[in-house]
Amino acid sequence: MADRRRHLKLVRPQYTLCYGMRLDKGNAVEQAHPHAPVKLPDGSQGSMALHVINGTAEEIKAQLLESVDAFFEIYGPR
Secondary structure: OHHHHHHOOOOOOOOOOOOOOOOOOOOOOOOOOEEEEEOOOOOOOOEEEEOOOOOOOHHHHHHHHHHHOOOOOOOOOO
């Protein structure tokens, strides 16, 4: 029985992460969350919210990492 378990393969769901980043000088309106159209892997159309973070490079990086963690806590695989 233990010999059979060694040959079993753990199957994990596959995902596609779609994201974009752009760093501009100056400040932008942080409350605006426009949606960008995206073509999904199955060929259908979807949209994705664009988020804006202002601050120094270190502040932006810290907030971005917090946002990524929060995203996976809310929407990640269960």
